[in-house]
Amino acid sequence: MSIRWKLILTFLLVSILPLVLAGGSGYLHINQVSSLALKESARSLEIAYKQLAEQKTLDIKKALEYFVSNKMIRDDNFHIEDLQFDPAFTSLGIQTFGKTGYSCILEKKKDKFSYFLHPNPKMIGRDITSLIARNIKFKRLFLRAVAKGFASGIAEISSVKSFYVLSNIEGTSLYILTKVSYSEIEGPIQALKKRFNEEKETFLMQYYVGGLTTGALVLLIALWFSIRLARPITYLTEVAERISLGELEAPIDITSTDEIGDLADALRRMQVSLRKAIQRLQRRSQRR
Structure with a gap:
């Protein structure tokens, strides 16, 4: 290998190798930071949604308990079944939460649960005891709510992962159930993940462009320098050959x-x- 090519390779290695190492290290660092940020964001969002759903459930619970207690005081012939036809009770018990979340009212008779009020009128009166029994996490949620009066947790029903809050309306056999689809939590996380991926792609593009530009400049400088250095050496080599002759x-x-x-x-x-x-x-x- 001639001295010219040795010089060119030396220039390229000395200038490009640190750039490659720095770029690789930067990319790994971005990956680590983005993964950690996504993980922490997901955890924070999950906690925030859980707290909001629990607080909303407790607020509805207090409003319904106050409403029912007033009904009992004012009406001696009051029956729980009458609440199904009370618009004020319905507006308090059926509320929306986020884009897909909602609250509904369940009734417990002996060991069976059924919908007392639901955003979909066709669901009213439907027995969900078998549904509860088929899902272990859902069943545990109801068992805790029956035992302690309040419970919350994540369960997957019909392949739909959701966060549930269940609380007893004191003095009645009614329970308020708040459901929030987990997709509302995953949606912002996916958007954030997409943003991170876009930033990484931008970084890689800038890195490649910068690397190619730097490589081209280094190659030109190396060629210029090698020519300036190799030409007189080649000339002196020829002179030495002539002298030897x-x-x-x-x-x-x-x-x-x-x-x-x-x-x-x-x-x-x-x-x-x-x-x-x-x-x-x-x-x-x-x-x-």
Whole structure:
């Protein structure tokens, strides 16, 4: 390999290798930061939605308990079933939460649960005891609510993952159930993940463009420098070859003051020394 290509490769390695290492390290760091940010964001959103759903359920519970207690005080012939036809009770018990979430009222008779009020009127009166029994997490949620009066947790029903809050309306056999689809939590996370991926792609694009530009500039500089350095060395090599063939008067047209100039001066001194040595030998041979 010629000295020119050695110089070019040296320039490229010295300049490009740190750039590659720095870019790779930066990309790994971005990946780590984005993964950590997504994880923490998901956890924070889940906690926030849980707290909001629980608080909303408790607010509805208090409003319904106050409503029912007033009904009991004012109406001696009050029956729980009458609440199904009370618009005020319905407006308090059936509320929306976010885009897909809602609250509904369940009735517990003995060990069976059914919809007492629901946003979909067709669901009213439907027994959900078998549905509860088929889903372990959902069943545990109801068992805790029956035992403690309040429970919350995540369950997956019909392949739909949701967050549920269940609370008893004191003094009645009614329970308020708040449901929030987990997609409302995952939606912002997916949007954030998409944004992070876009930022990473932008970083990679800028890195590639910067790397290629830097590589091209380094290559041009290396070519220019190698030509400037290799040309006089090649010239001096040719002169040395001519001197070795006996051309002691071969001109050395290099006047630089750097190491190349020192090499040229050394060749000139060698020419002078060789000429003097030859002259001495010629004089000795003439004397004989």
